[in-house]
Amino acid sequence: MVIGVPKEIKNNENRVALTPAGVAEFRRFGHTVYVQVNAGLESGFEDEEYIDAGAVMLPTIEDIYGIAEMIMKVKEPIASEYELIKEDQLLFTYFHFASSEALTHAMIDRKAVCLAYETVEKADRSLPLLIPMSEVAGRMAIQEGAKYLEKPQKGRGILLGGVPGVKPANVLILGGGIVGTQAAKMAAGLGAHVTIMDISLNRLRYLSDIMPPNVDTIMSNEYAIREAVKTSDLIVGAVLIPGAKAPHLITRDMLALMREGTVLVDVAVDQGGCIETCTPTTHENPTYIIDDVVHYCVANMPGAVPYTSTVALTNATLSYALQLANKGWQKACRENDELKRGLNVVNGKIVYKGVADAFGLPLDDVTELLQREEEEEVNF
Template identity: 55%
Template sequence: MIVGVPKEIKNHEYRVGLTPAAVQEFVAHGHSVVVETNAGASIGFPDSLYENAGAEILNSAESIFERAEMIVKVKEPQPNECKMLRENQILYTYLHLAPDPRQTELLVASKATCIAYETVTDNKGTLPLLAPMSEVAGRMSIQAGAHFLEKAHGGSGTLLGGVPGVSPGKVLIIGGGVVGTQAAKMAVGLGADVTILDRSLPRLRDLDDIFLGRVHTVYSTAEAIEHYSSRADLVVGAVLIPGAAAPKLLNRAHIKAMKPGSVLVDVAIDQGGCFETSKATTHQEPVYVVDDVVHYCVANMPGGVARTSTMALNNATLPFGLALANKGAKQAMLEDPHLLNGLNVHKGLITYKAVVDALGSELNLEYCDAREAINS
């Protein structure tokens, strides 16, 4: 199979779909890899490393899409990339379709086979291709929040760790999954006063054991969200419903009741955001202010540490990518139900129900079972 790696074109997105080491693995399995020039140059992977790994360097995205049978990316394809996709071509990347009707329309029109990293599952019921970026984003959420709490950057001037004689800052983390756990680790490490809200009692018990009482674990209710957000210096939105639009857990009234200069970091922004006032931002202009509360809603947070993120992502995506190349998309997905769960669009059909639930009425979409779609 010919595998293509275009350069990412989203604002300040420096990650790349395949590292040179991953390219070498594809080549060792008998596949050809074409990489757009300078696709990884900004994070220390120059064209020469890709050539040494066995890739062919091409000068444009158009040539990559034209040659490749499978496109491997990081972020969702932008409109001009969607229009270069064709029937029977495989797209393997993050998609986050539920809050993105335009991309969904274009992928349906392309008739390509579109596999979303964020909905591939594993035997534990977790999301192995989302996890590494969730780990990165969770850790970055505290780093970013601490930065924008500084007075010069619009915050209240609060140091999360405090100092002897001065209380530490209060951090509220909504959601105790991968993002929330990693955020808590960073916040605890800084010495902050940390509270985690979650609706799973077993998960709250696990978190209590992990942190040995160094965080407050609280069952998530509307009252708890209102109470703890009004006292927080930093709130991290870390909720996830796989493939679906994020629920709006903080409404405008909650945000208006927060302390002036407090900071919201919405890690769920890829799925539409979990705060009513959230809107996607970029690394170039990462924040805005609503009701004296600083909002950080960067839609590709891990892109800020692109080298670390690229290597972590490739560690997770490579085995599934090799299966797609070795067996072809249909056979690979029929043999692996977890990879099949990653299929979101196939030959003009939507095969992930949460996408139809979010956009079906707006776009007049109908759900088709993934196995039925690839067997039709």
């Protein structure tokens, strides 16, 4: 198979979809890999490293899309890329369709095969390609939140861990999944008083067992959230519904309950956000203020630490990408239910329920679609 790795062009997105080590693995199985010039530079990988690993370097993004059968990316295509995408071309990347109707319709119109990292799902419902970036984002949420609590950043002027004789900050984390767990570990390690809310009592029991004494667990509901935001200094939104739009747990009217300089970090912003007043920002202009509350809503947080993120992402995606390349996407998805769950849009049809529900669009059955594909292959 011919694999293409374009340079990411979303604002301040410094990651790249494949390391030189990943290129070498594709080459070991006889595949051809084209990488755009300087695609890995911001992640710390020089063009010469890709060449040494067996990649062919191409100068422009148009060249990459024009030649590749499978495009490997980090973030969803942006508007300037839509016209470059070919019918039947496989795109393997983070899409987060439920938060963008324009992107969804564009991929339907292009009749591409869109396999989303974030909905590849194991039998135990874990999300293996989302986990590494969720780990990064969860830890970064505290790192960034601590910075924006500083007075020059319009925060409350509180040191997250306090000092002897002065109370530490109160950190509220909504969601006890991967993001929430990593955020809690970081905040607790820095000495903050941490509260995690989740709707799963089993998850709260688990977190209560593994977390240090300065972490409390509370069952999540609207009343509990309204009470908690009154005394929270940093609030992290860490709620995920795979492939679907995140629910608004912090509503507009709750801002009035918060103290001036409270910081909100919505890690779920690329899936619509779980804080009603959050809209996507960039690393260039990461925050804005509403009702004296600081909002940090960067949609690609791990892009700020691209070396760590790129290596972690390739570690997770490579085995799946090799299956797609070795077998073709149709056979790979028929034989691997994890990959099949990653299919969101196929040749103009939506095959993932969360995306169809988000925009009231018709849903095709992915199993039937794959069976039709198999019949067509046999007849051909």
